[in-house]
Each structure stands twice: as C-alpha cells, then as structure tokens.
Amino acid sequence: MDAIFKALADPTRRKLLDRLFRKQGQTLTELIDGLDMRRQSATKHLAVLEEAQLVTCQWHGREKLHYLNPVPIAEINRRWLDKFSGDRAAAILNLRDALQENDNE
C-alpha cells in the first residue's frame, strides 16, 4: 500500500503512467522519447512503479515491455470513498467537466 502512494507522489512517474495509459506495451527508450530526462532516471522510476505493481513488465528478447495495471488505482477509491460521497464527488467532477474547467496538473 505504501509503495503505491510513494510511487504516485512523483510527477515524473505520473507522466510515465499517463504515457502508458495512452499506449500500453512500450519499451524504456520508447517511453522516455521526448522527455527531458536520462534513461537511467526513468529506469529507477519504472522500478518504483513496478514494485508498487502499478506497472507490469514482460520481457521480449532484449526488450522490456511495460503495461499499466489498473488494480492499485481502483484500491484507492475504496479506502476513502463510501458509495454516497463517491457518487457525490463523481457528480461534482462531471459538473466541472461540463464547465470546461479541466485544468489538470
């Protein structure tokens, strides 16, 4: 549990998750393409995400393919959102979207 939140605490790791969310099964070099960061840094970040089981990996020859695992994310909701407050929060977010106030990050 602690590993999940620690992993999500860093903006670079969240950006890597965003990239995996858009396209699964990317290699390390593919993931950092266009990012202002050395390969070795990303390796450390991906190791953190992997340990938290937010990212699952699969070797193909010398290539390591990365996949986003949705389960840990789903666990977060269940901890602090009961059905009623969860529905209310979702409604608020839908309203916010409708008002175009989607200024993320």
Next chain:
Amino acid sequence: MDAIFKALADPTRRKLLDRLFRKQGQTLTELIDGLDMRRQSATKHLAVLEEAQLVTCQWHGREKLHYLNPVPIAEINRRWLDKFSGDRAAAILNLRDALQENDNE
C-alpha cells in the same frame, strides 16, 4: 494535482484521513489522541492535507474542526481508469474481498 499525491504519500497523513473517514468534524487534539506523535507534527500534516484540499476545515471559537473531502480522491480514478479497465479492476477487488485477502497497509 501534485499536492494531492504528495499529501497521500505519507502513511501518517493516510492514517489521519482514515480517522476522518470514520468520524468527521474532529479537532486536532481529538485526531492525535492515541497516536504516537506530537501535536506540532500533526499540525504540519493537516496543513499539507488542507492545501491539497483533501481536508476542509471550519473554525468554531478556538476549535478547528476537520472534514474529509472526497472530490480529490475521485479525481485519481478518472486519470488512469477508463470504464473497461476500471470495471475489471473493481471485479478483481471484489473477488479478493470475497476471498478474505484484505490485508491493507
């Protein structure tokens, strides 16, 4: 956004959220009752949670009452869970619950 994840990264802050989830509207001294921590530390933690808007406060005389705000939590799901993977993850978690494997934290 960054503030939310940074706030959730610390186990002490998550414990404070757990306590607020169980009982809303607690004061500072009520919140730290039974915890092995000085009052001043908890003040800093609550300030972090407050800045991330995970906790909302309300003054009543000299007492500061704390409330859990579910909206930022709901935002996390929307970022990395599309409808299909979210449903699948929820199903996995329900299955896990049914198998009694709820060893949190």
Next chain:
DNA sequence: TTGACATGCAGCTAAATTGCTGCATAATGA
C-alpha cells in the same frame, strides 16, 4: 481578570529522494 486549553509558527537535525555520470551486461543484425 486570569489560568487553562487549543492551536499556530519558527527553526533544527536526520533521513529519504531525485537526477546525474560511468561502467557492465546481453541480445540483435550485418
């Protein structure tokens, strides 16, 4: 008014974290 209580604010130290450089390993393809 005055003592007790709830809380805030400043500053210190120890520990953790980030991103880097440098080098090693292993697989692919000409």
Next chain:
DNA sequence: TCATTATGCAGCAATTTAGCTGCATGTCAA
C-alpha cells in the same frame, strides 16, 4: 564475429521531508 542497441547497476551531490523543541497567540470559563 563484432558493432550497435536495450537495459541494468553502483555511487554521488543537491534538495526535500518528518518529527522534534520552544515559544507565541487567541479563546473559554471561573
């Protein structure tokens, strides 16, 4: 075989963070 490519591992400097102590502020109640 051998150069190239994909990745891992070790270690370093700078920054951030957690929890503490000490003191200040403001409210309540006798």
